[in-house]
Amino acid sequence: MTRRRRLALRAACVCTLLALGLMGWAILHPVPLAVIAAMSIGQAIGTLGFLLFCAVAVQDIKPIFRKPAPSSPPPEAPPAED
Amino acid sequence: MPVDFSWLGTSALALACVSAAIVAGYLLRSPPLTGQVKLILGFGLFLLPTTAAVLGNAANLETTKTVAFCGSCHVMTSYVEDARDPASESLASTHARLEHFRETACYTCHADYGMVGGVTTKINGMHHVVAFYGDDWSRPGHEPPALYKPYDVRTCETCHDPLRASAPLEHQVHAEKLRAREITCSSRGCHGPPHPPWVQQGAP
Numbered sequence: 423m424t425r426r427r428r429l430a431l432r433a434a435c436v437c438t439l440l441a442l443g444l445m446g447w448a449i450l451h452p453v454p455l456a457v458i459a460a461m462s463i464g465q466a467i468g469t470l471g472f473l474l475f476c477a478v479a480v481q482d483i484k485p486i487f488r489k490p491a492p493s494s495p496p497p498e499a500p501p502a503e504d
Numbered sequence: 505m506p507v508d509f510s511w512l513g514t515s516a517l518a519l520a521c522v523s524a525a526i527v528a529g530y531l532l533r534s535p536p537l538t539g540q541v542k543l544i545l546g547f548g549l550f551l552l553p554t555t556a557a558v559l560g561n562a563a564n565l566e567t568t569k570t571v572a573f574c575g576s577c578h579v580m581t582s583y584v585e586d587a588r589d590p591a592s593e594s595l596a597s598t599h600a601r602l603e604h605f606r607e608t609a610c611y612t613c614h615a616d617y618g619m620v621g622g623v624t625t626k627i628n629g630m631h632h633v634v635a636f637y638g639d640d641w642s643r644p645g646h647e648p649p650a651l652y653k654p655y656d657v658r659t660c661e662t663c664h665d666p667l668r669a670s671a672p673l674e675h676q677v678h679a680e681k682l683r684a685r686e687i688t689c690s691s692r693g694c695h696g697p698p699h700p701p702w703v704q705q706g707a708p
Contacts, residue, residue: 431545435548438524438549438553445557449567450517452564452573452576454573454576457564460564461561468553472549472550475549479546
């Protein structure tokens, strides 16, 4: 896995943690500001994390579905010596 | 505001905790991404948080229907106090004391009528929140909270049919005006006003 994908995965983890934190805050302390923050900012951050994870997952499984490159014909066998 | 944990909120919190533990564990330990780690991350970054978000949103939407939530903005305190006052004879209070919708009395009466009523109610509620946090409520001459449109009497008629077979004589006399919505339940001299005048002008 490339360094870029690793970074994207870590960013997805941070986004998910932030979104879950906002959601937990709204459930534990249900005042208007917390609920609105959870259902707007929290949703946006959570969706971003989810998309990052999807991007990494797609890049990760892409080689499995990639068509194998046409292989060059096998070298001709040297003529048999008597 | 007291927290009443519903099964939705409890489930959302439990799933969020498991997901957060998985994600935090990955961030802290940074294990090599083997097939097993990828599978666990799939749970921690996709399955569990998505389910937690769905349940959490449902729990939050239910919370926004409660009287305690409406009363958490201080401009609504006098309304909620009247609604919960056992000695009050206001229309709002007599309804809010009913067992059937005691906890969601504000929403039950103020939610818009119709199939998309819940959505339009939430959009209008957002206007209230913006006004609450954006306006200077202590400014002299600031208007108290008000409805954005005339109260829809069809909400009352969900439970009470004013022209039912056993309707009182007063209703029968005014049948035409009731049908034409010229007079409604909360009209002067009928059952209104829904909230006592001192409540609508602010706490005494």
